[in-house]
Amino acid sequence: MFSVDWWGLVLPFCYITVLLGSLITSSSMYRKRKAAKSANLAPWFPPHLQRNIYLSLLHLEPEEGKEKAPAVPDSVLRAALLRRAQEDIFRIIQIRSAKQACSTLLQRGSVGDDLWQRFLRAEKEMEDELRDVVMEANALSPNWGQHIFQSANEIAARHIFQTRLDEIQAQTEPEKEWWEKRRASIQSEFMKELDASTSGAGKASKSASDEDTVMVESANSAGGKSKKKAKK
Amino acid sequence: MSGTDYSYDEQGQFFPIFILTVVGIVTIPLTYSVLKPSSDPGATAPRIKSDYRPEHADLIDTQRKAQRRKDRRLKRIITVVAGWAIMAFMAYLIVVTARTIPKIWNPYDILGISDSASEREIKSHYRKLSLKFHPDKIRPDPAKNQTLESLNDYYVELTKAYKALTDEEIRNNFIQFGHPDGKQSFSIGIALPKFIITDGNGKYVILVYAALLGVLLPYLVGSWWYGTQRMSKEKVLIESANNLFREYDEAITEGGIISALSTGVEFQQSLKGEKAESGLGKLESRILAEGTASTHAGGLSAKDVMKLEDLDGGVRRKALALLWAYLGRVDLDDPALDQAKLEAAPIAHALNSSFTAIALAFGTTAPILASYLTAQNLMQAIPPGASPLLQLPHFTPAIAKAVEGDSKTHLTLQQYMDLPESYRKRLSVGKGLLTEPQYQTAVxxxxxxxxxxxxxxxxxxTGEKFIIPSSLVSMVVKGRFIPPGSENVPEINELDLEDIDPEEDDLDAILGRPKKAGKGQKQPADDKPVQPPLAYAPYFTRDYSPRWHVFLTDSKQGKIAVPPFTFTTFDKPIYDENGKPTFNMQTLKAQFQAPPQAGHYTFVMHLICDSYIGFDTKMEVTLVVEDASKADEFEAEDDISEPDEDSLAGQMHALKTGAPPPAKKKKKPVDEESSEEESNTEEEVDDTSETDTDTDEE
Incomplete structure (x- = not known):
């Protein structure tokens, strides 16, 4: 039999252990770090207020000294659930519109992988949330789950519409004010001109004011022309 | 180790050559990259001349200089200098080291006779020498450091040399191999100095090797990899890009974008440590002070103020406040704050380009436009919705307001400059307004x-009469550079408005290479693309070459239809030598795929310059896509160069269109140009029934 020089083999074995050991540690460290990072990713959406309200209504703690929790009327629960569904609609719209953009931007290298991970997690959470809402709705009244989102969608649409409308309506006051001021200034100018012409304060001033009006007109027409040119 | 045939470089004659080569491979390309004409627009592009010095011009100048120093790539220059120094030293070593080239064996030299000696002379000479040097005859002389052996060798050499000249066989050997003994063995040298492989140094060599392979290489690869991961494609930190994506909103306004930009992580680097909070109170009181033309000096709207005040303290709030201070040109009365204010703008500009990319990915028109407008605002230091007149030197919000009067809409620069000279002057010059020289500078x-x-x-x-579905359409935009207030603008030459196709055999032109000579049109003096002058932005601390973006949007859906094409250079000179505009007709071309269905498509074309406010163009254009068969019908009348039906090209075409092959004709294309008056916005997009083409337009 041939004898093996075990001592001579120590060095190569050492080499292999060190090599494999360092590879394994670095790989496990990388994975751990990645896992920690993805666990610490900031959530896509802020805390779901409506859901929290609904859940706290559902699981009301009994007041001190009393056995039973106060009974929440069914209609309040339903309204809270509807609110929750409405918030979910906003979130779904956001996720749907962002998905395409996020994936193309990720491919192009314009946004990072973190964002995509956060996005995927938010999407999954939303799916669970929707299922939960449907189940809750069915529990509150049979078959409501099938059309709760339909009504929530309509409420959400109206909400958006109403805010838009309010924004526009809010502008009326400043606009009105501005027009009043403008009208006043134009009026006073005209009055001045009228005064100047009726009192006959002198030909020089009159011709000057005439010149003014002509100039304004020509200015306007020049502006109009340039506008037309720009359009062409 | 001495047993091998390899000899190491004991005299150090080869390793300088080896090192010279290696260093040269790195240094010479690097030298080229350092010396090549820089692509920096500030170096080559013309500038707009003005002697206007804004407030804090010294701060702006120092920042511009610092940026230029940064751009100079100091590291690279040092590497190149070091490389050349090493190469020079190695060259010096090569020259100095005496090279021990093995001598060519020459029998005449050994015998000490001339090359022309005859055989008889050789023989007699050899006899004389052999009498003198035969080992039996000569005694070793210790004074001359001779031994018996060396004398013996010398005699053998002599005999060899003699034989080489007289003996037939040995002479052959000499002629063939250069040596009387026949073919000589050759040795392979390794261009490494001997000390590397001497026994005691082995561990150091291994140490260096391990350091190179185990530390330096992973470090380099790692830093490269994480470096690419850290920056997005738009050259902003990826984390900033992520934040911007989160801030995106379909209904975002320019003010909203400004506040979104303040999420950039870059600000955290420039506002480190105590800079993050210092002076925030003063800063906010300044920007929220009552402004002359707007409710706040910083030009914030009520919504923007709310956003600012909703933020917690810290870097983001300060960055946002600084941005508003920059946009409102608010004097902060503190050099450090003013400096930070000026520094914030280029960072925000870079972040905004990232935001533009994000908005383009979403494809909704309003945010895209808002982000382009934000770029203009940042460049010119003008808050959103403020008067474009502020772009001119010496104009302040108060003056701009006085010029515009009480009107709700702002005068654009071109409207202002189109006012009659005397009226314009009367509006702008006066007490509390501009002085005469200031007015002249502005104009x-x-x-x-x-x-x-x-x-x-x-x-x-190109080369077709109709636009058929899915074909490659060129959008051609013809325009002239007309500075605001230009006088004597020449009439448009109708010829210039046409886009003439290149000859069918003119491959250069078809493939987009610069053409040598064309027909009908005046050719530019030289084919070099013309750079527009650098953006006139006295408050922006970077040199920036303006860009023009052309894109099509669908006004009904509010979505972008054809993504922007960006133009930085033009084909004809914009200004002549004296800086006067030439009014040359410039051609901008962009190619995209036509829709797959025939019909009339109404788009809104936007042409946006990202450096100046109020220079944008928006017009309606209609793309008429004809049914493929319709185009064939029309062209079938022509009988020129119709491919045979059984030819390959003909069959290919028949397969493609399901129609007999048409003639490939070179004719002017049908251009569907329309302005607002003639375009019908109620038109259905997929109106396939309407097939009549406006050929009468020509």
Whole structure:
């Protein structure tokens, strides 16, 4: 039999252990770090207020000294659930519109992988949330789950519409004010001109004011022309 | 180790050559990259001349200089210098080291006779020498350091040399191999100095090797990899890009974008440590102070103020406040704050380009436009919705307001410059307004700004009469640079408005290479693309070359239809030697795929300059896509160069269109150009029934 020089083999074995050991540690460290990072990713959406309200209504703690929790009327629960569904609609719209953009931007290298991970997690959470809402709705009244989102969608649409409308309506006051001021200034100018012409304060001033009006007109027409040119 | 045939470089004659080569491979390309004409627009592009010095011009100048120093790539220059120094040293070593080239064996030299000696002379000479040097005859002389052996060797050499000249066989050997003994063994040298492989140094060599392979290489690869991961494609930190994506909103306004930009992680680097909070109270009181033309000096709207006040303290709030201070040109009365204010703008500009990319990915028109407008605002230091007149030197919000009067809409620069001279002057010059020289400076600058005025925009397919579904359509935009207030603008030459197809055999032109000579059109003096002057932005601390973006949007859906094409250079000179505009007709071309269905498509074409406010053009254009068979019908009348039906090209075409092959004709394309008056916005997009083409338009 041939004898093996075990001592001579120590060095190569050492080499292999060190090599494999360092590879394994670095790989496990990388994975751990990645896992920690993805666990610490900031959530896509802020805390779901409506859901929290609904859940706290559902699981009301009994007041001190009393056995039973106060009974929440069914209609309040339903309204809270509807609110929750409405918030979910906003979130779904956001996720749907962002998905395409996020994936193309990720491919192009314009946004990072973190964002995509956060996005995927938010999407999954939303799916669970929707299922939960449907189940809750069915529990509150049979078959409501099938059309709760339909009504929530309509409420959400109206909400958006109403805010838009309010924004526009809010502008009326400043606009009105501005027009009043403008009208006043134009009026006073005209009055001045009228005064100047009726009192006959002198030909020089009159011709000057005439010149003014002509100039304004020509200015306007020049502006109009340039506008037309720009359009062409 | 001495047993091998390899000899190491004991005299150090080869390793300098080896090192010279290695260093040269690195240094020479690097030298080229350092010395090559820089692509920096500040170096080559013309500038708009003005002697206007804004407030804090010294701060702006120092920042510009610092940036230029940064751009100079100091590291690279040092590497190149070091490389050349090493190469020079190695060259010196090569020259100095005496090279021990093995001598060519020459029998005449050994015998000490001339090359022309005859055989008889050789023989007699050899006899004389052999009498003198035969080992039996000569005694070793210790004074001359001779031994018996060396004398013996010398005699053998002599005999060899003699034989080489007289003996037939040995002479052959000499002629063939250069040596009387026949073929000599050759040795392989390794260009490494011997000390590397001497026994005691082995561990150091291994140490160095391990350091190179185990530390330096992973470090380099790692830093490269994480470096690419850290930056997005738009050269902003990826984390900033992520934040911007989160801030995106379909209904975002320019003010909203400004506040979104403050999420950039870059600000955290420039506002480190105590800078993050210092002076925030003063800063906010300044920007929220009552402004002359707007409710706040910083130009914030009520919504923006709310956003600012909703933020917690810290870097983001300060960055946002600084941005508003920059936009409102608010004097902060503190050099450090003013410096930070000026520094914030280029960072925000870079972040905004990232935001533009994000908005383009979403494809909704309003945010895209808002982000382009934000770029203009940042460049010119003008808050959103403020008067474009502020772009001119010496104009302040108060003056701009006085000029505009009480009107709700702002005067654009071109409207202002189109006012009659005396009226304009009366509006702008006066007490509390501009002084006469200030007014002259402002007007001078306005007359130099490059405003691209679109004269015509149309679609065509190169070499075809119709645009058929899915073909590659060129959008051609013809425009002239007409600075605001230009006088004597020449009439448009109708010829210039046409886009003439290159000859069918002119491959250069078809493939987009610069053509040598064309027909009908005046050719530019040289084919070099013309750079527009650098953006006139006295408050922006970077040199920036303006860009023009052309894109099509669908007004009904509010979505972008054809993503932007960006133009930085033009094909004809914009200004002549004296800085006067030439009014040359510039051609901008962009190609995209036509829709797959025939019909009339109404788009809104936007042409946006990202450096100046109020120079944008928006016009409606209609793309008429004809049914493929319709185009064939029309062209079938022509009988020129119709491919045979059984030829390969003909069959290919028949397969493609399901129709007999048409003639490939070179004709002017049908251009569907329209302005607002003639375009019908109620038109259905997929109106396939309407097939009549406006051929009568020509």
């Amino acid at each position: 001078k600058v306005a007359r130099q700004l490059p405003r691209l005025q679109v004269e015509k925009g149309f679609f065509k397919v």
